[in-house]
Amino acid sequence: MKIPSIPSSEITEExxxxxxxxxxxxxxxxxxxxxxxxxxxxxxxxxxxxAGAGDAALRTLENVxxxxxxxxxxxxxxxxxxxxxxxxxxxxxTGKRDPARNAxxxxxxxxxxxxxxxxxxxxxxxxxxxIEPAQLEERIYRFRCVEAWSMVIPWVGIPLxxxxxxxxxxxxxxxxxxxxxxxxxxxxxxxxxxxxWPYREGLRMDEAMHPLSILAVGLYGRVLxxxxxxxxxxxxxxxxxxxSIKSIVRITLSKGQPNTSWNDLAPDEYGFYANVNPAVDxxxxxxxxxxxxGEFRKRPTLPFNGYGEQVASLYAGMDLERNF
Amino acid sequence: xxxxRKSDAAWRGRLQSLLTPSRIAIGLASIPLLALLLxxxxxxxxxxxxxxxxxxxxxxxxxxxxxxxAVTPARRxxxxxxxxxxxxxxxxxxxxxxxxxxxTWALLDLGLDGAAIIEDLTERPYVMAGMAxxxxxxxxxxxxxxxxxxxxxxxxxxxxxxxxxAAILAVVHHFWLTKADLAAPLFHATWLAVLLAARLVWRxxxxxxS
Numbered sequence: 107m108k109i110p111s112i113p114s115s116e117i118t119e120e121x122x123x124x125x126x127x128x129x130x131x132x133x134x135x136x137x138x139x140x141x142x143x144x145x146x147x148x149x150x151x152x153x154x155x156x157a158g159a160g161d162a163a164l165r166t167l168e169n170v171x172x173x174x175x176x177x178x179x180x181x182x183x184x185x186x187x188x189x190x191x192x193x194x195x196x197x198x199x200t201g202k203r204d205p206a207r208n209a210x211x212x213x214x215x216x217x218x219x220x221x222x223x224x225x226x227x228x229x230x231x232x233x234x235x236x237i238e239p240a241q242l243e244e245r246i247y248r249f250r251c252v253e254a255w256s257m258v259i260p261w262v263g264i265p266l267x268x269x270x271x272x273x274x275x276x277x278x279x280x281x282x283x284x285x286x287x288x289x290x291x292x293x294x295x296x297x298x299x300x301x302x303w304p305y306r307e308g309l310r311m312d313e314a315m316h317p318l319s320i321l322a323v324g325l326y327g328r329v330l331x332x333x334x335x336x337x338x339x340x341x342x343x344x345x346x347x348x349x350s351i352k353s354i355v356r357i358t359l360s361k362g363q364p365n366t367s368w369n370d371l372a373p374d375e376y377g378f379y380a381n382v383n384p385a386v387d388x389x390x391x392x393x394x395x396x397x398x399x400g401e402f403r404k405r406p407t408l409p410f411n412g413y414g415e416q417v418a419s420l421y422a423g424m425d426l427e428r429n430f
Numbered sequence: 431x432x433x434x435r436k437s438d439a440a441w442r443g444r445l446q447s448l449l450t451p452s453r454i455a456i457g458l459a460s461i462p463l464l465a466l467l468l469x470x471x472x473x474x475x476x477x478x479x480x481x482x483x484x485x486x487x488x489x490x491x492x493x494x495x496x497x498x499x500a501v502t503p504a505r506r507x508x509x510x511x512x513x514x515x516x517x518x519x520x521x522x523x524x525x526x527x528x529x530x531x532x533x534t535w536a537l538l539d540l541g542l543d544g545a546a547i548i549e550d551l552t553e554r555p556y557v558m559a560g561m562a563x564x565x566x567x568x569x570x571x572x573x574x575x576x577x578x579x580x581x582x583x584x585x586x587x588x589x590x591x592x593x594x595x596a597a598i599l600a601v602v603h604h605f606w607l608t609k610a611d612l613a614a615p616l617f618h619a620t621w622l623a624v625l626l627a628a629r630l631v632w633r634x635x636x637x638x639x640s
Contacts, residue, residue, distance in 0.1 A: 202481075255478060371610060390555075391607075392546075392549065404541065
């Protein structure tokens with residue numbers, strides 16, 4: 107066997123390596139800081155809102171443009187601790203508290219994303235080049251899980267459409283699909299085949315180009331914690347949460363409708379569209395109401411999660427009972 | 431010295447009569463609920479406490495019933511005669527958990543909204559299975575006294591065999607509400623299958639005893 111020679115410049119110094127191990131063990135994603143070029147190093151560690159010791163090290167994102175009114179829900183924010191300790195991210199376990207407990211093993215930097223399929227300029231690109239820090243803006247969105255709970259989260263990201271355009275979609279591009287990382291070392295939940303890994307999600311092209319759809323790299327003004335999908339995730343606020351795929355490593359544009367994980371798992375329960383719709387119940391439970399985390403009484407669920415005015419036209423003429 | 435030893439023995443006797451298998455079982459079976467309350471007290475309610483209470487009471491209600499069903503096989507196969515009273519005790523603790531589970535659903539989750547409760551009970555198979563299981567446990571709990579046993583005579587045995595149906599319905603309830611990870615319901619289903627098999631083996635070997 108031939109032993110490849112590695113230039114010494116590529117070997118991580120032990121001190122740096124050990125330090126990184128410690129940081130990761132503490133549940134931080136501080137290293138993403140070095141990935142997002144042009145940002146100063148973490149030194150505001152004590153300013154995290156309601157953060158635990160691990161999350162306090164999350165780097166603040168600089169120069170984020172505040173959310174424009176049409177992208178800002180005027181409702182009380184879910185607490186940072188609820189949003190970062192109550193998560194569905196089966197790659198780290200199927201319990202709600204598992205991701206916060208287990209996601210320290212994820213290494214969100216360095217991280218690259220493959221963009222391929224029906225694009226003029228396919229390629230692999232570092233997340234720091236995919237999301238230019240100067241473009242970051244805040245979006246305060248409702249987030250409604252298919253399990254009938256909801257949050258309000260201040261995301262930081264950029265419109266998905268702006269990213270896709272740079273790869274020059276061809277005229278054949280009618281859908282876009284996303285894949286999460288597969289690496290059971292980093293994602294211990296993948297040692298069990300609860301889902302046919304990798305986790306996949308997809309959108310119709312017009313949904314992807316809609317200004318509400320974003321790729322997020324942060325929340326609450328800080329870098330995304332691992333358990334929330336570091337370093338880069340999708341956020342589509344008018345759809346059930348499972349559409350908003352986390353820790354993305356591949357974006358593929360295609361002519362045909364892509365397979366998506368929950369739809370593959372139970373096609374009669376989770377549709378490809380998965381638009382929030384109080385009038386169409388999940389076969390096993392009601393979608394008419396939801397529990398906003400932190401509230402006692404359930405509140406009514408809104409059509410398209412309250413974004414109907416902006417997105418209902420995308421589905422004009424479609425039977426939403428059938429295309430659930 | 432003699433005095434001291436006597437009072438030692440008295441204390442030991444008192445302790446032994448206090449720490450019956452049933453009392454110990456009740457203490458142990460309460461741990462999951464106490465642990466949850468302790469977590470609430472120390473760490474706050476967290477993101478979704480209603481869900482936490484629902485899961486802990488449902489899960490341990492089922493487990494106590496399954497443990498109660500394991501008592502008779504344990505007596506027969508391992509000769510644990512001291513365990514006999516645990517069948518009733520664990521069954522009642524299971525019923526207590528199931529009652530808390532039902533109350534959490536109706537009161538905390540649905541806020542006693544009659545229409546929502548009726549919708550759940552008539553449209554959602556997993557709720558129906560759970561409610562059927564609870565109804566059986568309720569009937570068994572109110573006939574668990576010595577006087578009820580006497581009053582019902584032979585019918586008491588027939589009635590209380592329904593506990594197996596209650597357990598099956600509870601496992602089905604769990605299966606039907608699970609999204610993707612079937613590990614927990616499969617664990618309980620296996621446990622129940624082993625208990626049912628043990629009962630069949632016993633019947634086969636001892637056709638005259640029930």
